[in-house]
Amino acid sequence: MMSDNIFDFGMIGLGVMGRNFLLNMADNGFSVIGFDKDAAKNTALEGSATPGTTVKGVSELSQMISLLKRPRNVMMLVPAGQPVDDVIASLLPLLEKGDVIIDGGNSHYTDTLRRVKYLREKEIHFMGIGVSGGEEGARRGPSIMPGGDLAAYENVRPMLEAVAAKVDGTPCVAYLGKEGAGHYVKMVHNGIEYAIMQLISESYAILKAAGLSNQQLHETFKTWNEGKLKSFLVEITADIFLQKDDKTDAHLVDVISDKAGSKGTGKWTSQDSMELPVAVPVIDTAVAMRTLSGYKDERIKAAALYSTTTAAQIVPTQELIDKVYDGLYFATILSYAQGLAMLFQASKDLQMDIPLPEVVSVWRGGCIIRASLLPVFVNAYKQNPELSNILLNQEVAELVKSAEGNTRALIAHAAQAGIPAAGLMSSLAYFDAYRSERMPTNLIQAQRDYFGAHTYQRIDIPGTFHTEWGQQ
Numbered sequence: 001m002m003s004d005n006i007f008d009f010g011m012i013g014l015g016v017m018g019r020n021f022l023l024n025m026a027d028n029g030f031s032v033i034g035f036d037k038d039a040a041k042n043t044a045l046e047g048s049a050t051p052g053t054t055v056k057g058v059s060e061l062s063q064m065i066s067l068l069k070r071p072r073n074v075m076m077l078v079p080a081g082q083p084v085d086d087v088i089a090s091l092l093p094l095l096e097k098g099d100v101i102i103d104g105g106n107s108h109y110t111d112t113l114r115r116v117k118y119l120r121e122k123e124i125h126f127m128g129i130g131v132s133g134g135e136e137g138a139r140r141g142p143s144i145m146p147g148g149d150l151a152a153y154e155n156v157r158p159m160l161e162a163v164a165a166k167v168d169g170t171p172c173v174a175y176l177g178k179e180g181a182g183h184y185v186k187m188v189h190n191g192i193e194y195a196i197m198q199l200i201s202e203s204y205a206i207l208k209a210a211g212l213s214n215q216q217l218h219e220t221f222k223t224w225n226e227g228k229l230k231s232f233l234v235e236i237t238a239d240i241f242l243q244k245d246d247k248t249d250a251h252l253v254d255v256i257s258d259k260a261g262s263k264g265t266g267k268w269t270s271q272d273s274m275e276l277p278v279a280v281p282v283i284d285t286a287v288a289m290r291t292l293s294g295y296k297d298e299r300i301k302a303a304a305l306y307s308t309t310t311a312a313q314i315v316p317t318q319e320l321i322d323k324v325y326d327g328l329y330f331a332t333i334l335s336y337a338q339g340l341a342m343l344f345q346a347s348k349d350l351q352m353d354i355p356l357p358e359v360v361s362v363w364r365g366g367c368i369i370r371a372s373l374l375p376v377f378v379n380a381y382k383q384n385p386e387l388s389n390i391l392l393n394q395e396v397a398e399l400v401k402s403a404e405g406n407t408r409a410l411i412a413h414a415a416q417a418g419i420p421a422a423g424l425m426s427s428l429a430y431f432d433a434y435r436s437e438r439m440p441t442n443l444i445q446a447q448r449d450y451f452g453a454h455t456y457q458r459i460d461i462p463g464t465f466h467t468e469w470g471q472q
C-alpha cells in the first residue's frame with residue numbers, strides 16, 4: 001500500500017507541456033504525481049514514464065494533494081485565463097499555509113499580479129513561470145523564466161535547475177524579477193519568437209520566388225544553421241522543407257494553409273509595448289501579418305485585381321541567398337533589440353527588477369528563440385547591465401553594420417519584385433530611425449501646434465512655445 005506524502009511535485013494539466021515537464025522531473029530523480037480529469041491522460045503519463053522512475057497519474061485532485069510532501073509544490077500547465085483561476089479555486093480548500101502554486105502556462109502578467117496578491121493574503125506562495133521549448137523542450141530541458149515569490153523560488157529552485165536545459169553546464173533558469181516578471185519575460189520572448197518566425201517566412205518567400213526548390217531551401221537553411229544564423233527556428237525550418245505529406249505526393253509545407261494561428265502572447269507584447277511605450281515595430285508587424293494571413297477571401301480577390309506588374313532585377317541565385325542570409329541576420333538582431341529594450345523599460349516602469357543579463361543567459365538554451373547570437377547579448381550586458389538597447393553595444397553594432405548593405409539590397413529587391421517583406425522592411429526602418437540624430441518629427445510637432453495648439457519645444461531656447469501659424 002502507498003504511504004502518504006511521498007511525492008515531491010504535483011502537476012495539474014497533463015497535456016503537451018504538463019505531461020512532458022513531469023516526466024522530465026521524474027527522469028531527474030523526483031517523485032512526481034499528475035492530475036488530469038481525463039483518465040486517459042493519467043494512463044498515458046504512467047505509460048510513458050522511464051522505467052525505474054516514480055510517476056503517478058490521478059483523476060481526483062484531492063488525492064494528488066494528499067500524496068504530496070509538505071510544503072506542497074503544485075504546478076499547473078493549463079490554458080491561460082479562466083482555467084488558471086478555476087484551478088486555483090479548486091486548490092485552495094485543499095492547500096495549507098506555506099504551500100506553493102506555480103502557474104507555468106502563458107498567462108498574462110496582469111493576471112499573475114492579481115493572483116499573487118490574492119494568494120499572498122491566504123499565505124499561499126504563488127509564482128508565475130514562463131516555460132519555453134515546446135513538447136521536446138518540456139521533456140528534455142526547457143528554458144524556465146520564474147518570477148514572483150522569491151522564497152517560493154528558493155524552495156523549488158533545485159527542481160527547476162535539474163529539469164532546465166543546460167548550456168556549458170549552467171541551467172537555463174534564473175529568478176527574473178518580482179511578481180509578474182516571469183510571465184512578462186515569457187510574453188516578450190514570444191513577441192521575439194513571432195518576429196523571427198515572420199522574418200524567416202519572408203526569407204522563404206523571397207527564395208521561393210527566385211525558384212529554389214524545397215530541397216534547395218532545406219540545404220540553404222541547413223547551411224545557415226551552421227553559421228551566424230544558427231538557431232532553433234532556422235534548424236527546424238530546414239527540417240520542415242524535407243517533410244513529405246503522408247496524404248499526397250507533395251511536400252507537407254506546400255499543402256499547409258497560409259492562415260497562421262495565434263494564442264495571444266504576440267499581440268499582448270505589442271499591446272503592452274504601446275502602454276509603456278517602447279517601439280517594437282518588427283513584433284507589431286509580425287502580429288499584423290498573422291492577422292492579414294486570415295483575410296484569405298479578400299486576398300484572393302485582391303490578387304486578381306492587383307496582379308503584379310513589377311519585375312525585380314535578376315540577381316544570381318547565390319548572390320540573392322547571401323543577401324537573404326544577411327537580411328535575416330540583421331532583422332533578427334533588430335527583433336531581439338526591440339524585445340530587450342521593452343524588457344529594460346518595463347522592468348523600471350512596472351517595478352519588476354528584471355535582470356537582463358540573466359534573461360539573455362536563460363534564453364541561450366531550451367527555448368524557441370535560442371540562437372548563437374545570445375552569447376553576444378550576454379557579453380553586451382556583462383559590459384553594461386544597464387544597457388537600454390543592445391544596438392548601443394559596440395560588438396552588436398559591428399554585426400549589424402556587417403549585414404546592413406545586403407539588407408538594403410534585399411529590401412530593394414523585395415520591393416521591386418512585389419514580395420511582401422514587411423518584417424524585414426520594418427527592421428531597417430526602425431534601424432534608420434534609431435540611428436537618426438535628428439528625425440523629421442519636428443514637422444509633426446509643428447503640425448500639432450498648427451491645428452491643435454499642442455505647443456512645441458525649440459532646439460535653441462528652453463521652454464514651451466506656441467505659434468499662431470500662417471499669420472505672417
Ligand SMILES: NC(=O)C1=CN([C@@H]2O[C@H](COP(=O)(O)OP(=O)(O)OC[C@H]3O[C@@H](n4cnc5c(N)ncnc54)[C@H](OP(=O)(O)O)[C@@H]3O)[C@@H](O)[C@H]2O)C=CC1
Binds near residue numbers: 013038078083087
Ligand atoms: N504547447 C506549447 O508549445 C507551449 C505551451 N505553453 C503554455 O502551456 C500551457 C499548457 O499548454 P499545452 O500543454 O500545450 O496545452 P494542452 O491543451 O495540450 O493541455 C492543457 C491541459 O490543461 C487541462 N485543463 C484545461 N482546463 C483545465 C481546468 N479548468 N482545470 C484543470 N485542467 C484543465 C487540459 O485537460 P483536459 O484536456 O483533460 O480538459 C489539458 O490536459 C498553456 O498556457 C500554453 O500556452 C507554453 C510553452 C509552450
Ligand SMILES: O=C(CO)[C@H](O)[C@H](O)COP(=O)(O)O
Binds near residue numbers: 106132133190264265
Ligand atoms: O509559448 C509558446 C512557445 O514559446 C507556445 O507554443 C505558444 O502557443 C506560441 O504562440 P502562438 O500559439 O500564439 O503562435
